[in-house]
Amino acid sequence: xxxxxxxxxxxxxxxxxxxxxxxxxxxxxxxxxxxxxxxxxxxxxxxxxxxxxxxxxxxxxxxxxxxxxxxxxxxxxxxxxxxxxxxxxxxxxxxxxxxxxxxxxxxxxxxxxxxxxxxxxxxxxxxxxxxxxxxxxxxxxxxxxxxxxxxxxxxxxxxxxxxxxxxxxxxxxxxxxxxxxxxxxxxxxxxxxxxxxxxxxxxxxxxxxxxxxxxxxxxxxxxxxxxxxxxxxxxxxxxxxxxxxxxxxxxxxxxxxxxxxxxxxxxxxxxxxxxxxxxxxxxxxxxxxxxxxxxxxxxxxxxxxxxxxxxxxxxxxxxxxxxxxxxxxxxxxxxxxx
Numbered sequence: 001x002x003x004x005x006x007x008x009x010x011x012x013x014x015x016x017x018x019x020x021x022x023x024x025x026x027x028x029x030x031x032x033x034x035x036x037x038x039x040x041x042x043x044x045x046x047x048x049x050x051x052x053x054x055x056x057x058x059x060x061x062x063x064x065x066x067x068x069x070x071x072x073x074x075x076x077x078x079x080x081x082x083x084x085x086x087x088x089x090x091x092x093x094x095x096x097x098x099x100x101x102x103x104x105x106x107x108x109x110x111x112x113x114x115x116x117x118x119x120x121x122x123x124x125x126x127x128x129x130x131x132x133x134x135x136x137x138x139x140x141x142x143x144x145x146x147x148x149x150x151x152x153x154x155x156x157x158x159x160x161x162x163x164x165x166x167x168x169x170x171x172x173x174x175x176x177x178x179x180x181x182x183x184x185x186x187x188x189x190x191x192x193x194x195x196x197x198x199x200x201x202x203x204x205x206x207x208x209x210x211x212x213x214x215x216x217x218x219x220x221x222x223x224x225x226x227x228x229x230x231x232x233x234x235x236x237x238x239x240x241x242x243x244x245x246x247x248x249x250x251x252x253x254x255x256x257x258x259x260x261x262x263x264x265x266x267x268x269x270x271x272x273x274x275x276x277x278x279x280x281x282x283x284x285x286x287x288x289x290x291x292x293x294x295x296x297x298x299x300x301x302x303x304x305x306x307x308x309x310x311x312x313x314x315x316x317x318x319x320x321x322x323x324x325x326x327x328x329x330x331x332x333x334x335x336x337x338x
Contacts, residue, residue, distance in 0.1 A: 001025045004226065005074040005113075007055055007104060008081030009048075010035040012183050013118070013172060016219040017080060019046045024223065029074065031060070031081065041175060041182045041215050055081045055100035060107065071111030076226060078116045079104040082153075084186050086144050086290040093149035101153035105160045114163040114229045118222065121170040121211065121240050121301050123151040128298040133168075133236045133305045143293035154236075165225055165232040169218045170240040170301060171294070176214035176315035179328030188334070190288045195254050195326075195335055197261030199280055199288040202251075203271035204295040209244035211301055212322070217241075217314045224310040237306035241317040247295050253322040259338045260326075268296055 004021060008014040009030025019040035021028045028048045030038050033055075038046040051070065053060035059067040081104075083096045101117065108115045124131045125141035137155065142148040157164050173188075174181035181188070193199040221239040225232050248265060255262025273281055273289065307313060315321075329335040 001027065002076050002226065003027045003029075003074045004076045004078060005029045005031060005070070006078045006080060007031040008079075009050065010038050011080060012041070012181075012185075013169075013215065013218060014080040015039045015046060015182070016041040016215055017078065017222050018048055019044070020219050020223045021226065022046065022048060024227070026226070031055070033081075039182060041219075042180060043182055055103055056095040058103065060103060067107070068110065071107055071113070074111060074113055076116065076229060077104060077108045077113045078118070078222065078226060080118045082118070082150070084146065086146050086186075087286075088145060090145055093145045097146070097149035098152045098156070101156050105156060105162065108162050109160065114233065115157065115160070115165075116222065116226055116229065117153070117157045117164060117166050119150045119154050119166050119168045120147065121168040121238050121299070122147050123154060123168065124299055126293065126297055129300060130302055131238075131299045132302045133238050143297075144290070163229065163233040165229060165234070166236045167222050167225055168236060168238050168240070170211035170213045170238075172215050172218055173212045174214065174325045174328055175216050176317070176321065177324075179321075179324035179326070181215065181328065184329070184334045187291060188329070190291045192335060193283055193288050194251075194263050195257075195260040199283050200261060200263055201266050201271070201276060201280070202263045202288065202295055203268040203292050204247050204265035205268055205297075207298050208247045208296050209298045210247060210250055210294060211241050211244055211299065212317050213239060213241045214315060214317065214321075217312070221306060221310060221312055224312055228309060232309055235305060235309070237309065238301045238303040239306060240301040240303055241314045242301055242303050243314070243317045244298065244300055245318065245322070249319055250322060253319050253326065256323075257326065259336065265295070
């Protein structure tokens, strides 16, 4: 069993990772920032030692003595901390996703720790078709600042000289069996606007697909990689569904509920936000439009290396799974029941 420091421990994914690490016997310390409440995806509290710190600061804001003590006390650093918003400035992405990764690397180097870095499968940018785990990391072609910053973080990890591995989830959503999700943010915010009919038009390319991956598969995969770091080091691993869902099937799942609105999918070359009604135009630009690029791509993420390393296939993520996600949103009060 390992002594592990997890950054971003109070986040949605970080909390579930901490819960699963402790469940298999690892000794876990959680790095927390503003929120000190660490919970699993089902909402249950995770009883671990916590350390306040800020990944955007040198030495995480700790004294030299605390920094040295914490570095020496842990064998593995799992770097989950990141901003996953799509509406930030380049400076904000630099501070958290790039400098934060640089500071995590420095801590791991100071303590001789191994590093498991959590990135995103969408560092592939706007490419379509097969995306292999061993493909070279692109320099350009990203759809937003988030993707570009995560690619920059990966470059730092690869050049660090550490024993490292990179985990790349796709679009993380609710649990595979129940659809449960502890917090509704990012993708769910756009989904809510669409389902409630406040955003009635989305630019979508014919043949575009979405790769929704259950949070339990991602967290289980990170824990499995953590336990196999000696074998996994130097590798990049896709924690994805590998089951591309056509955009029209996703929107059709929404429309299958009589009280929800199925958006009109408009070819990108014909879509003009200025032609939308005023309220829809504002909501599109502020929220839904931030995710529009995901309705215009067709990446097929290959997870051969991840499955070979861990033996973990992703559960089914077709239309029945999307139905479970929607049903949970309704049961939790995030979406209207009727």
